Amino acid sequence: MLINENTHINISVLFEDPFWVAIYERNNNGRYEVCKITFGAEPKDYEVYEFLERNYKSMKFSPPVKTDKIEVKHKNPKTVQRKAKKAIEDSATIGTKAQQALKLMQEQNKTERKIKTKAQKEAEIQKKYELQRQKKKQKHKGR
Numbered sequence: 205m206l207i208n209e210n211t212h213i214n215i216s217v218l219f220e221d222p223f224w225v226a227i228y229e230r231n232n233n234g235r236y237e238v239c240k241i242t243f244g245a246e247p248k249d250y251e252v253y254e255f256l257e258r259n260y261k262s263m264k265f266s267p268p269v270k271t272d273k274i275e276v277k278h279k280n281p282k283t284v285q286r287k288a289k290k291a292i293e294d295s296a297t298i299g300t301k302a303q304q305a306l307k308l309m310q311e312q313n314k315t316e317r318k319i320k321t322k323a324q325k326e327a328e329i330q331k332k333y334e335l336q337r338q339k340k341k342q343k344h345k346g347r
């Protein structure tokens with residue numbers, strides 16, 4: 205779907221065992237971002253549209269990836285398929301831009317989660333240490 209000359213969005217709904225997943229891609233002025241939405245059962249078109257209307261502001265997009273200009277021209281599907289197959293064979297990276305952007309987002313979430321859990325563990329260790337010190341002081345006082 206083309207919004208204006210510089211903005212292009214695409215929504216793909218596909219089955220990733222065991223769930224149905226929607227991949228919402230937006231390309232705005234050379235900035236490519238993607239968001240993955242997980243559904244349970246196969247969603248109807250109107251359900252996807254309602255979900256986007258209700259939850260658009262709270263959707264978490266991947267960090268923007270720089271892209272070339274948007275190509276809107278339609279080409280022969282067989283030619284596109286041959287070029288895609290050749291590009292996959294020749295390229296060192298595996299996956300589409302959407303997959304790469306989702307992977308980047310996953311890695312960021314992973315590092316954030318590691319930092320958070322490490323801080324929680326350190327706080328728990330500090331709490332136990334303080335509790336031990338209190339017990340020793342009370343024991344020392346003879347209580």
